[in-house]
Amino acid sequence: LSSALGDRFVSPLCLAAADVFEGSCLRGSYNSSATSWSGGSTCDGCPLQSTAWARATADTPICVGRCAPDGGTAYSPSAELCPSPLARTEELPSMCPNSVATADEAVGLNWVEKMQGEMVMPCRGPLGGCREMYCNNLDEPTSDSCKTECDGHPYFCAEACGGWYQGDPMSSDCEECLRECEAACMCSDFCTPLMRDAALCVEQGGQWLAVLSQNFDNIFNSILTLMELTTTEGWVDVMYAAADITDVYVEPKRNNNEAFAVFYFLIFVFLTWGFFVNLSVGVIVDNFMEIRATGGACLLTETQQKWLKTKRSLYGRAVIFNLTNLHLLPPLRRKVYHLISSPCFDTVIMCAIGMNTLFMATKFFPAPDSFNFMLQFQNYVFAAVFTCEFVLKFYALRSNYWKDSWNRFDFFCVVATAVGIVIDSLGGRVGSVTSVIRAIRIARLFRLLRFMKCLNTIFLALYSSIPKLGNVLVLLCLMWALYSILGVSLFATAKQGSTMNYHGNFLSFEWAFITLCRCMTGEAWNEIMHDLAKDQRDWLREGSWCTPSDLFDTTDKWDVLDGKCLIESPNECPQVRLFSVFYFLTYTFVMTMLMQNIVIAVILESYSEGKERPEDEVLETCIRAWRAWDPDQTMHLLLLDALRYIDEVLITQGIEINRGHTLDASCSVGVNGFASFPMKFTVSYNLKINERQQVHFVDAVKEVVRRFFAKDSSEILEELEAAESKLEDKERDKLKKLELKQVVRLDQGASFDMKSQVAAMKIQRKFIAMRKEK
Numbered sequence: 001l002s003s004a005l006g007d008r009f010v011s012p013l014c015l016a017a018a019d020v021f022e023g024s025c026l027r028g029s030y031n032s033s034a035t036s037w038s039g040g041s042t043c044d045g046c047p048l049q050s051t052a053w054a055r056a057t058a059d060t061p062i063c064v065g066r067c068a069p070d071g072g073t074a075y076s077p078s079a080e081l082c083p084s085p086l087a088r089t090e091e092l093p094s095m096c097p098n099s100v101a102t103a104d105e106a107v108g109l110n111w112v113e114k115m116q117g118e119m120v121m122p123c124r125g126p127l128g129g130c131r132e133m134y135c136n137n138l139d140e141p142t143s144d145s146c147k148t149e150c151d152g153h154p155y156f157c158a159e160a161c162g163g164w165y166q167g168d169p170m171s172s173d174c175e176e177c178l179r180e181c182e183a184a185c186m187c188s189d190f191c192t193p194l195m196r197d198a199a200l201c202v203e204q205g206g207q208w209l210a211v212l213s214q215n216f217d218n219i220f221n222s223i224l225t226l227m228e229l230t231t232t233e234g235w236v237d238v239m240y241a242a243a244d245i246t247d248v249y250v251e252p253k254r255n256n257n258e259a260f261a262v263f264y265f266l267i268f269v270f271l272t273w274g275f276f277v278n279l280s281v282g283v284i285v286d287n288f289m290e291i292r293a294t295g296g297a298c299l300l301t302e303t304q305q306k307w308l309k310t311k312r313s314l315y316g317r318a319v320i321f322n323l324t325n326l327h328l329l330p331p332l333r334r335k336v337y338h339l340i341s342s343p344c345f346d347t348v349i350m351c352a353i354g355m356n357t358l359f360m361a362t363k364f365f366p367a368p369d370s371f372n373f374m375l376q377f378q379n380y381v382f383a384a385v386f387t388c389e390f391v392l393k394f395y396a397l398r399s400n401y402w403k404d405s406w407n408r409f410d411f412f413c414v415v416a417t418a419v420g421i422v423i424d425s426l427g428g429r430v431g432s433v434t435s436v437i438r439a440i441r442i443a444r445l446f447r448l449l450r451f452m453k454c455l456n457t458i459f460l461a462l463y464s465s466i467p468k469l470g471n472v473l474v475l476l477c478l479m480w481a482l483y484s485i486l487g488v489s490l491f492a493t494a495k496q497g498s499t500m501n502y503h504g505n506f507l508s509f510e511w512a513f514i515t516l517c518r519c520m521t522g523e524a525w526n527e528i529m530h531d532l533a534k535d536q537r538d539w540l541r542e543g544s545w546c547t548p549s550d551l552f553d554t555t556d557k558w559d560v561l562d563g564k565c566l567i568e569s570p571n572e573c574p575q576v577r578l579f580s581v582f583y584f585l586t587y588t589f590v591m592t593m594l595m596q597n598i599v600i601a602v603i604l605e606s607y608s609e610g611k612e613r614p615e616d617e618v619l620e621t622c623i624r625a626w627r628a629w630d631p632d633q634t635m636h637l638l639l640l641d642a643l644r645y646i647d648e649v650l651i652t653q654g655i656e657i658n659r660g661h662t663l664d665a666s667c668s669v670g671v672n673g674f675a676s677f678p679m680k681f682t683v684s685y686n687l688k689i690n691e692r693q694q695v696h697f698v699d700a701v702k703e704v705v706r707r708f709f710a711k712d713s714s715e716i717l718e719e720l721e722a723a724e725s726k727l728e729d730k731e732r733d734k735l736k737k738l739e740l741k742q743v744v745r746l747d748q749g750a751s752f753d754m755k756s757q758v759a760a761m762k763i764q765r766k767f768i769a770m771r772k773e774k
Contacts, residue, residue: 002197002250004035008058011203014043014050015127023065023119025050026203051127056173057160061180061193063123063130064202069115069536073189075135082134083111085548089557092547096565115540120202123191124183131183134190146185155248156181156195198249211241211252213530224581228526229265230272231588239265281597288601303709303716304723308735310705314619314698315738319403323396327632337396349389353444356382360442376424383417390414406447416440461607468602476595483587484512490579493554495539495546495571497531499524520591525584532580536573546573618653618708622701625649635697639754642687642695649704655711682758684717688751696751
């Protein structure tokens with residue numbers, strides 16, 4: 001109305017007699033077509049003996065009178081106007097559908113009706129107002145505090161008494177405005193003063209309510225609001241509401257305060273969530289990694305840790321070569337093996353997976369029959385391609401096919417696709433099964449991870465972090481359960497609201513667990529907190545009600561509450577409003593900002609380990625180079641070939657070869673060939689050879705990695721030799737078990753230390769020479 005009729009417009013009202021418990025009645029109405037107020041000359045339609053009245057000025061307060069539900073005030077209104085608080089559980093209204101109210105429940109229904117009611121009237125008025133009706137203290141002189149408050153009030157009477165504040169005589173409008181303000185102050189427990197648009201709103205029969213649960217009305221609410229915005233939950237709604245602010249007691253106007261509000265909230269969110277919160281995440285992650293680094297292997301050097309990690313990686317590989325001893329295979333099987341091992345074959349399969357996914361992504365609804373036929377045809381084509389892939393691999397690898405987890409995954413996808421085709425061919429319509437099969441076909445995309453190094457690093461980081469997350473997840477679930485139990489204890493019987501409802505509540509441990517899971521993601525956690533913080537006045541003002549805590553006695557009054565369906569649908573008022581605030585703020589800090597960041601720290605640690613591991617690249621280089629030296633993949637090389645293989649891989653990795661660690665061309669391996677090996681050369685190697693003077697693949701790779709880390713440093717070589725002795729017994733036993741499994745899996749057989757063999761041959765040759773001299 002103020003935008004159409006002016007900022008100084010006040011609604012014409014009619015006041016009932018002083019002895020009638022009635023609020024004011026609107027005199028006339030707003031004519032929207034003429035943008036004017038019409039019909040305000042008489043009190044037609046209002047109770048008899050009504051008197052015309054209007055506020056003196058727009059900033060003169062009008063009061064909304066409400067009863068105090070707790071009754072704990074210095075004044076006692078008439079029992080007819082404000083009944084006494086309910087004293088017995090039997091008086092509570094029933095929540096059961098289609099129930100007939102008893103005499104006791106009628107008392108409760110009347111009490112709820114009176115408490116929910118509100119009357120718009122002058123705070124003092126010519127015939128008596130809110131102060132006289134609710135507090136009945138007109139004979140009591142106005143307190144000095146109320147006079148001081150109204151004389152210097154920042155909003156009420158600022159215009160009506162503007163001249164008086166500047167030294168002019170007090171006008172009648174100012175005198176009336178101050179009288180209304182002081183009356184509201186003297187009966188503040190029952191009378192809420194409003195002015196400007198807020199007054200026009202209630203005078204027209206509306207309610208002046210807050211737009212959001214958050215506000216900046218006082219320092220506590222401001223801090224709470226900003227803490228909520230730190231989690232970014234609902235910050236956009238608060239920003240939009242602030243952008244529409246005009247003035248106190250004035251209705252919002254779209255984008256009236258847009259520039260300041262947007263700047264304020266964007267800067268705040270950037271500094272808190274975008275900077276300080278993420279800075280705290282960095283601190284948590286950094287401290288976690290420091291603790292892991294110092295506590296995980298405090299007795300080992302960095303080189304020793306890398307050496308042991310590489311050995312674990314080597315021993316832990318279930319498949320190094322898909323097939324060995326190729327020279328023993330039939331010619332056709334060997335050709336098929338070379339086919340499926342070639343990069344071209346992998347490229348074709350990857351292209352097929354990509355094309356199959358693209359075709360599946362073109363599906364839409366409703367689709368013409370011709371398009372569905374095309375999709376079905378391409379499904380058959382790609383099913384045949386992947387089936388042929390399985391047949392070729394299985395023919396070449398046989399039982400070794402199942403040792404590779406990716407092969408098992410491929411077989412599962414092939415079988416699922418075949419089952420789907422069979423179901424479609426038989427005319428079966430199993431919607432859920434078809435959806436699962438389609439999802440499995442899409443899952444083939446994961447195979448691309450094997451050939452995309454960056455994505456594979458991330459995937460392996462997630463996969464390898466799963467075991468490490470065990471203790472963190474146990475702690476997370478423990479805190480989760482603790483807060484769930486505490487939530488049930490505090491809020492199980494709380495009245496449900498707009499957000500804390502049947503979708504999220506604390507009625508049981510299961511529901512509390514689910515609700516807190518939702519809150520941990522940040523979804524409406526603050527609105528649940530505000531619902532649980534509403535007291536009896538808030539619920540009554542919304543047109544509902546809640547049971548006072550002293551009447552919700554489940555020990556002595558269980559049957560009474562159950563008969564009113566208050567056990568099935570509890571609606572207890574909060575005992576202490578701050579309980580919910582403290583509960584959810586601590587939960588958000590502990591679970592969302594602390595525990596989740598520890599989980600992130602574990603994943604980042606795994607990613608960092610996977611990204612910064614050159615030893616894995618060395619292992620892959622060793623495997624690729626071995627195929628050139630051992631085309632039949634017998635897993636053994638003659639000693640001289642193995643030594644040249646080691647030098648070749650080290651040169652590939654940029655390691656310079658010390659000439660003292662190489663053999664002369666005159667050296668050979670024979671019956672007495674070991675005796676010609678220089679001891680300086682021999683002691684630098686830690687190789688094992690079998691009775692045929694051959695070196696196994698694992699021993700050769702270990703020597704490559706050993707020299708890769710040592711870089712011809714004798715001190716580092718000694719460190720690597722002593723690495724296992726510094727491990728804890730449990731870790732040492734675990735490493736030994738991995739090594740034994742690898743020996744059995746690769747059938748390494750018996751072997752001898754090359755240093756011992758060379759030393760023995762030298763002693764033997766020396767002994768023979770001495771005997772000949774004699």
